[in-house]
Amino acid sequence: MTLMAIIILLFAGGILAWLSERYLQRGGHWIGLVSLLLASLLLASYWPYLGAAQVIGSGPWWDSVQINWIPRFGISFHLAIDGLGFLMLALTMAMGIFGLVMTWNDIHFRRGFFYFNYLWTLAGVVGVFTAMDLFLFFFFWEVMLVPMLFLIAVWGYEQRLFAAIKFFIFTQASSLLMLIAIVALAYLHYGNSGQLTFNYNDLLDAQLAPSTAYWLMLGFFVAFIVKLPALPFHPWLPDAHTQAPTAGSILLAAILLKTGAYGLLRFNLPLFPESSAAFAPVAMSIGAVSVIYGAMLAFAQSDMKRLVAYSSVSHMGFVLLGLYALNTIAMQGAVMQMIAHGLSTAALFALVGALQHRLHTRDMTQLGGVWAILPKLSAIALFFAVASLGLPGLGNFVAEFTVLVGSFRSSHWIAVLAATGLIGAALYALIMMQRGFFGALNKRLQKLSPQAPIADLNLRESCALLSLAALLVLLGLRPQPVFDIASPTVARSLAHIETARAQYAKDQGIGTRFTSQEQTWAKPHPKESESP
Amino acid sequence: MSTQELFAILPLLLLSAGIVILLLQVSFWRGHRSALATTLITLLLAAGSCFWVGATLSGGVSSVQATGLLLVDHTALFFCLLLLLTATAVSIMGYSYLRLRCNPERNPGSYPEEFYILLLLAMLGTTTLVCASHFATFFLGLELISLALYPMLGFAVTGDLSPAREQAQSLESAIKYLLLSALSTALGLFGIALVYSAGGALDFSGIAALMPELAQTSALFATGITLFLISVAFKLSLVPFHIWTPDVYQGAPTPTTALIATVSKGAVIGFLLRFFNTLDLYGSPVLINLLSIAAIASMLVGNLLALMQTNIKRLLAYSSIAHIGYLVVAFIIGKSTFGTEAVIYYLVAYIITTLGAFAVVGLVADSVEDRILKGEYPESPPSDADNPYHRDFYRGLLWRSPWLASCLAAMLLSLAGIPLTIGFIGKFYIFTAGVEGQLWVLLAAVVIGSALGLFYYLRLLLTMVQRDPTLTAESTGSVQIAVSGQWLLVVLTAILLLFGIFPQLLINWINAL
Secondary structure (H helix, E strand, O other): OHHHHHHHHHHHHHHHHHHHHHHHOOOHHHHHHHHHHHHHHHHHOOHHHHHOOOOOOOOOOOEEEEEEEEHHHOEEEEEEEOHHHHHHHHHHHHHHHHHHHHOOOOOOOOHHHHHHHHHHHHHHHHHHHHEOEHHHHHHHHHHOHHHHHHHHHHHOOOOHHHHHHHHHHHHHHHHHHHHHHHHHHHHHHHHHHOOOOOEHHHHOOOOOOHHHHHHHHHHHHHHHHHHOOOHHHOOHHHHHHHHOOHHHHHHHHHHHHHHHHHHHHHHHHHHOHHHHHHHHHHHHHHHHHHHHHHHHHHHHOOEHHHHHHHHHHHHHHHHHHHHHOOOHHHHHHHHHHHHHHHHHHHHHHHHHHHHHHHHOOOEOOOOOOHHHHOHHHHHHHHHHHHHHHOOOOOHHHHHHHHHHHHHHHHOHHHHHHHHHHHHHHHHHHHHHHHHHOOOOOOHHHHHHHHHOOOOOOOHHHHHHHHHHHHHHHHHHHOOHHHHHHHHHHHHHHHHHHHHHHHHHHHHHOOHHHHHHHHHHHHOOOHHHHOOO | OOHHHHHHOHHHHHHHHHHHHHHHHHHHOOOHHHHHHHHHHHHHHHHHHHHHHHHHHOOOOOEEEEOOOEEEEHHHHHHHHHHHHHHHHHHHHHHHHHHHHOOOOOOOOOOOHHHHHHHHHHHHHHHHHHHEOEHHHHHHHHHHHHHHHHHHHOOOOOOOOOOHHHHHHHHHHHHHHHHHHHHHHHHHHHHHHHHHHHHOOOEHHHHHHHHHHHHHHOHHHHHHHHHHHHHHHHHHOOOOOOOHHHHHHHHOOHHHHHHHHHHHHHHHHHHHHHHHHHHOHHHOHHHHHHHHHHHHHHHHHHHHHHOOOOEHHHHHHHHHHHHHHHHHHHHHOOOOOOHHHHHHHHHHHHHHHHHHHHHHHHHHHHHHHHHHHOOOOOOOOOOHHHOOOEHHHHOOHHHHOHHHHHHHHHHHHHHHOOOOOHHHHHHHHHHHHHHHHOOHHHHHHHHHHHHHHHHHHHHHHHHHHOOOOOOOOOOOOOOOOOHHHHHHHHHHHHHHHHHHHOOHHHHHHHHHO
C-alpha cells in the first residue's frame, strides 16, 4: 500500500498546490515540497529491504499491491517494487526535490498550475517505475506525458509550442506501437493459455513464435528508444530540452529519459529474450552510434542548453549499449549510468537555467569569462562538466567504464567504437567550459555588470547543487551498494536471456559453444566492485 | 398485435405521444420553456421505459418481434437509451441556442417550439431505425430522421436574430444535406429493390434464410447490398461519401450539428450491427474489403484535412469522419469476442466526447451572441480572434474561463485517446479488436491517423493554454455561459472521466446485452 500512498500523495499534492495558489495566491511550492518529502519518507520505509535484497519472502518483489481494475481484460491495478524500482524511485524523488528547490522563485506565471503539472508528472513517473501490469504501465506512461506537455508549452521559451507538440507526437505515436504490441502479447497469451491477463509475471511465461516475438519486441523497443532517446528517434529531445523551463528540463533529463531505459531492462529483455538476443548487435550498434553522434552534435552547438541536451543522447547511448551487451557487468553499468547521468545532467541543466536567469542568455557566443563575475556558479559548473566527461572518481566514470568493459566481451568492435565517444565527451565538456566560463569577459557582459551587480548562487542553490556533487563522488568512490541493489533484477533479466539462448542452442544442435559461453557469463565478476 | 408487442415498443409509443402532446400544447399555449419541459419529460420517460421493457425481456424471452417490422431486444434498447439521453443533452443545448436567437419577444416571427417537435420526430426515427427488422422500417426510420433534420439544419433562417452570414450558411447546409441525402436514399432504395428481386424477401430474417444460396451466386444480391451500404456510408460520412460533412456541420446551428454527429450516426451504427449480425455479412469478402478501404480512407483523409482547419466546427467535422473510420475497424471483425463490444464502447465514447465538444463550441458561441444582442460586441467579427468559431478565439481560454476550458481540454484529450478519459479505453478496444482480427494494415492506419490527429487536437489544446502578453487577464473577460450549459458540461465531463477510469461499469452493461 505504501506504493499507492506515494502516488496518491503526489496526485493530491498537485491538486492542493493548484487550489492553494488559486485561492490563497501562495503556498504552492511549499505544498509541492512537503508532498515530495513525505513521499520520500514513505519510500524510505523500504530501507530494511536494502541489505537483505534476496532473502525476503515471496519472489523477487519487496512489496506489491494488486486490486482488480478491469476484470473484462484481466487488468489489475498492480504495483510492485524491487531493487531496480527502488533505485529509480529514489532518483525520481531526489530529482523532483532538486528541481523544485533549484527553481524555487523562477516561476511567476500561474504558479499553482505549474506545480500541479510538476507533481503529476512525478506521480506518473512513479507509476511507470512500479506498474506490474502492462496496461497500467502504459496508462502511467501516458499520464506522465500530458503534464509534461503543459510544462513545456506554457512555461517554455520562444519556440515552446513547436517543441511541445514535437515531443508529444514522437512519444505518443511510438507508444501506440507499444500498445499494439502489449495487446497482441496479451492476446497471444490468451490464445495459448485461455487466460486473458496483462500481468507482467504471467506474461513472462508467454509462448510466442519467434517471428511474432520479434515484431512485438520491436514495438516495445521503438517506444523505449524514442524515450531514451537513441539515434534515429532523437530529434524531439534537443527542442524539448531547449524550450522547456529549467525545472521541466531537469525532469526530462533526469527522470523521463530513464523510463525508456527502465522499460528496456524491465520489459523488453525478459519478455522477449530470444528476439532480444538476436537483436542485440543492432541495438548495440545503435547505442554506439548514438554515443558518437550525440557527442559530435553537442560539440557543434553554441546554445549551452542544446549542448547539454545532445550530451544526453550521447550518455544514454551508453545505457543502450550496456543493456544489450547482455552480461552482468555491462547491464549493471547501464543502471549506474542511468543514475549518474540523472544527477550530472540535472545539475548541468539547473546551472544553465541559473545562468540564463542571471545573464538572460545561454548562447555561448554571448558568454565568456563568466568565472570573473559568477565564481561559485562557474566552479560548480566545472565540477559537473568534468563529471559528465567521465573523470575517474565520479559516478559517471564507473558507469561508462563498466559498460565498456562489459560490452567488450560481447562485441569488441562496437565497444571500441563507443569508447571513442569518451574523447568526444571530453571535447564538448571542455569547450563548454572554455567558451562560457574561462577567458576574458565578454563585451556584452561588461556593459551589463557594472549597472547591477549579478548575484552569484545563493545558499539554497549551492546546497542543492553541492549535495548532488557529493552524491556523484559517493557513487564514484563506493558504487557497490548500487550494484548490489540492482543485481537481483539484472540477474533475473539475464536469466531469461540465458534460458532462451540455451534453448536456442539446443534446438540448433550447436549446444557446446553456447553453453561454454554461458558459464562465463554466469560467473560473478570480481572486477565490477573494484572498478574505480 | 398483442399486448406484449405493444409493451415492447413502449419507448416508441411514448415518443409518438410526446410529439402529439407537444403539437397540441404549442397550438394552444406558446411558450419556449414549457415546450422544453414537455420535450425533456418525453425523452426521459422514453429512456426510463427502456429500462422497464428491458427488465421484462430478461425473463426467458430475449427479444420480442413486434409485427414483422420491429424487433426489440436488449441491444436495441441500449441504443434507444443512449440516443434518447443524447437527445436530452441536445435539447438543453438547443434551449441555450434558441433562447437568444429565437426570442418571440424581440422578433414575433420566431417559433422556437418547432425545434423540439422536430427533435422528437428525429428521435422517433432513430428509435425506429435501431429496432428495425425489415427494410420498410429501415427506410421509414431513416427518412424520419432526414426529414426532421432538413428544417433543423436550416433553422437559423426563419425568424432568427442570428447574423445574416450565419443564416446563409445554415440555408446552405440544409440544401446540401437535402440534395445529397435524397441522392443517397435513392441509391439505397434501388439497392433494396435489387435485393428484393434477387431473394423475394424484405424482412431480415427472411433474407438471412436465403443467404446461403444468394451470397454465393447472385450478382444482383451483391450489387443490391453494396448500393444499400453506400447509402448507409453516406449517413456515416465515410470517405468517399463525406463531402457534405464539413459544410453541413459548419453551417448548421450547433445543437443540430451535435445531433447529426451523434444521434444520426449512432442510430445507423446500431442498425448496421443488427443488419450484419442477422444476415451474417461478416463473411462476405467484398463487403469487408469495401469497408476496410473506406475505413482506411476515412482515417487518413479525415485526419489530414482536419490539420488544415481553423474553424472549430469544421475541425470537429473532419475529426468525426476519422473517428467513424476507427469505429469501422472494430466493426469489421464482427461477431467475435471483442468485435461488437468494441463497436458499442467506442460509439459511447464517441458520442459523449463529440457531444461535449460541440456543447462547448455552441455555448461559447451563445455567450458571444448574447453580447452581440446586447450591443456590446460587433456583429461581424473584425478579426479571427473575435469569431467564436475560429481557433484564435480560444487563445488563452484556460486563463480566462478555467472550468469551461478544462471541460473542452478533457474532450480534446478524449478525442486524442489519452488515458484517464473514455476515449482512451475506446481506442484500447479498437486495438484489441484489431489484434484479435489480425487486421495489421488497418491498425497501422489507426496509428498513423492517431498521430496526425494528435497534432490538431494538441494545437487547439495548446492554443487554450497560451499565455498571451497582449491579453491582460481580466480585460477581455471570461466567457459567461448559461447555467444549464454549465451543468451539461460538468455532467458530460464527469461521465467521460468516470468511464475512463472505471471502464468496467460500462463494460458490464455492454456485456449484459
